[in-house]
Structure formats: C-alpha cells, structure tokens
Amino acid sequence: MLRMPRQLCRLNPFDGDCIPKPVRLFHPGSGRPTVPFPTPWNFSEPIRILETYFWGADEDQGPGRHNRYLDFPGFAPVLVTRDPGIIRAITTNTGDKQGQFDRDTLPSTGIARATGKDTLLFGNGPIWRRQRKLAASPFGKTSLFQPEMFHEFEDTFRQTILARLEALRNHLAQSGESSIRIELEPEIKTVMLEMLVNNFFGAELTYDELRNRHVPALERVIDHIVRDTVINRLGIPLQWLPSYSERVSQSKKDYAAFEELTDVSLAARHEQKGLWKQFKSDAPDKALRSNVKVFLAGALEATTSYATWALSHLARNQKAQEQVYDEVKDVEEYTPEELDHANYFNYCLNETLRLTPSLYFLPRRASADTWIETSDGRRLKIPFGTHVLLDVWHANRHEDHWGVDVTGFPADEFAPDRWINLAAQGRGSKDTLHFGFGHGPRVCPGKHLGQLEVGLVVGAIVKKFKFRAVHAENKVRAGVSTKPADGTLVDLELR
Secondary structure (H helix, E strand, O other): OOOHHHHHOOOOOOEEOOOOEEOOOOOOOOOOOOOOOOOOOOOOOHHHHHHHHOOOHHHOOOHHHOEEEEOOOOOOOEEEEOOHHHHHHHHHOEOOOOOOEEEOOHHHHHHHHHHOOOOOOOOOHHHHHHHHHHHHHHHOHHHHOOHHHHHHHHHHHHHHHHHHHHHHHHHHHHHOOOOEEEEHHHHHHHHHHHHHHHHHOOOOOOHHHHHHHHHHHHHHHHHHHHHHHHHOOOOOOHHHOOOOOHHHHHHHHHHHHHHHHHHHHHHHHHHOOHHHHHOOOOOOHHHHHHHHHHHHHHHHHHHHHHHHHHHHHHHOOHHHHHHHHHHHOOOOOOOHHHHHHOHHHHHHHHHHHHHOOOOOOEEEEEOOOEEEEOOOOOEEEEOOOOEEEEOHHHHOOOHHHHOHHHHOOOOOOOOOOHHHHHHHOOOOHHHOOOOEOEOHHHOOOOHHHHHHHHHHHHHHHHHHEEEEEOOOOOOEEEOOOEEEOOOOEEEEEEO
C-alpha cells in the first residue's frame, strides 16, 4: 500500500544512473510477442515473455536498452535485465543479509509442491545454507573426480554406449541403410538418469527400466510442475484432486514412479553406495527426501539440456564436429585430465552454455531497498520486494555483449572460435561470464556433476558417430529448462 501512490502516478521506483524503462501491461498494436507476465495461454513460451520486455528496446541507446520493468498498482515491481554487469552484481550480492538479494521462490512454487519446500533449490536463508553445506562434499569436484568414482561413471556409460552401438549395427545391417534418423534426447536423458541413479546415488536399475518407465514419468512430472506453477494459484496438492480426467490420473501414476525412484536412491544410502559415502550427516532419510527428488528431476533436466544442445549445435556445424573428433578420437578413458586437454571441445561446451543455457533466467528478490554497483561503476537502486528476472538467455545473445565487435562473431551464432579470440585478447573467465551454471553464492551445486556427465556423453558420441541435423533451424522449447525443439533429431551413422 505504501508504494501505491507512486505507482498510480507512474513514478519510476528505481534510482541511479542506469534506471530501467517501463513496459506496458497491455500494448495493443505494438506487435510484441505476448503480455509481460505468465498466463494459462502463454506459460509454455517463457522466452517469448522475456522478449516482450525488450520489444523495441534496441532503438534505445540509454540504460533502458538492457533494463526494463513492470510496475502495476498493488503489486511489487518486476525488473528484467539483460545487462551482464547488473546480472553479475546481483548474483554476487545474493544472500539473506540485510540489503542482499535472496532467491525469488515465486517461479518455483510448482517445484516446491512436487518435491518439498525445504530443498536446496527452493529454500532461502538459514534453510538454504544448511542444505548447501550438506551437499558440498558429494557434489564437490574433489569427490566426483576421484579416480574410482569417475571410472564408475565411465564404466556405466561405456556399457550403455556399447549396447546402443550393437543395437544400431543390427538395425543398419537389417535395413541395408548407412544411417538412421533418430531423436537423441530420449537416449541422452536415459543415460543421464542412469549415471545419476546408479553411480551418484548407488542404486541398481536397468537401462530398460529407466528408459521405458522412469524417464517418461519424470518428463510428465516436470511438465506438470510448469503447468502447476502458473495455473494452480490456490496451491491445491495433486493428491487432493479426484482422478476425474486422464491427465490427473496419469499425473498421479507418474508421481508414484517418481516416489519409487526416490526410494531406491535413498535405500543405497544405508549401504554407503555411490556418493553417499561422502555424505557426512546423521539426518534421517525423511529429511533428505525432498532434496533427493530435486536432484533426480533437476540434475536430469539440466544435464540433458546441456548435452542435447551441445550435440544439436555440433550437428549443424560439421567443421566443429570434426575438430572435436580430432581431439577425442584417440581418447580411451575420458578422465578429467584428458577432457581438460581437449581445448576445442571445451570451447564448444562453453559456447553451448553461452548461446543456449539450460537456466534461461535467474530469479532474485530484493530483501530491502538496495543499491548495487557494477564493475564499471554504474549504480542502481532497487526497491524492497522487487521481483528480479536476470535474463541470461537474451544477455548472452545480444551483440552489445557477445557480438562481432567484442568477440569477432555474431552473438546469435554458435561459434566456438569466439573463445579463441577472447583468450587472445587476454580476457579471463571473470570478463566472459555466460552464467550457464548461475553465479555467486547460489551457483548450481551440480556444476561439476554436469560437466563430468556431459563431457563423457558428448565426447563419446562424437567419437563413435557422425551426425547431421535434419532441420537447419535450431529452435528452442522452454519449461523448467531449455532444450532443442526438435528433440535433437539427426541422421546418425557409425564412424
């Protein structure tokens, strides 16, 4: 109510020398993609909602070019920024102290209803700090990259890839064709879930069981989470709903499969299998259940997004694919050391995270009237309660930040060589943040797990197969994460 008079007078609630410009709630005739907030009609196209904030913004040469806000009477302001300097300043100043930005839980209410509110993803303040401390050891680089642990991941993947190779050989021999047209996403997703469940958590589920039962169930659970966040404003739990429709009935079956997957992952704890041996806590299983569910769904989404985007880009860039092949063709063991030496492969992975990050925006909320300062000295005052959407997707695709003048290549193209140019300019990692795993205190705890899994999967596929995209255009679909809209549809042949 205190801000209502200023809102009614349409006064800008921000202050400083990089003040954002307002966007209209409704703007008929503007041609913009949609309204600047999620509705039951546009929630499945969140990137279009973000685009709406910057409709026509490139005509502006002031601070409003990359910073926009929505301020509707009776509601807290919404700030959307595609300015890397401001994104970095806010992510760095994230925490639960006075004047810091905490994670905005509003976009993840559906996740909380599906997994629990006491998770590393959803929790804030002391809850988040406690969960982060518990997760530090098993998710840490030291634990994941121990030789025995890494080789368990590699052995699992090697067995899976050999089985898929044999199946492909048999198919090609029977069909008489030299290649097969296939969507890689379902295969990648199963491999990722297999490594997560069997290696990370130490359970024992077969590839077929994961492929045919748990992957489809998790896909539908994640779709339900996105829909539930926008449509279920009253927060009614799924189990309270009568099975009056096929959708509700199927959702209940899928959640039951999700619970079973959680059960087998937790059961391995008592035998100290997988990374459970690194988990130093006497907390009961019940207290860990929510986080295990978040890791199962979240890690699967993020790593599948990362790997499928990398393969999708390489499928449309045969030169880059062959350069990666030249680096990995003689690799027998995908150890961290071998992967670190594959410089061009790492450029491709970095470029994947820049151009097509899994997490396309990072949500924050101002816990007080807060001044931030960018590394180049610009200042912005953000009022208490402001919902902040750090628009990583569009920040990473804008010419001002990643274009020809800065990197030598257009910002909206997949160009691994831009990282060679940046290195030649002497620009370090702090100067070239793509926020692919977030940044600051709330950086993704599964960063090292994701790098390990994607390095294994993408490197091995390039080594064993040639693949070419069926469609020239590489469109995006977005929900909890982003993925190639065509499911990474390729013509695949053995090398």
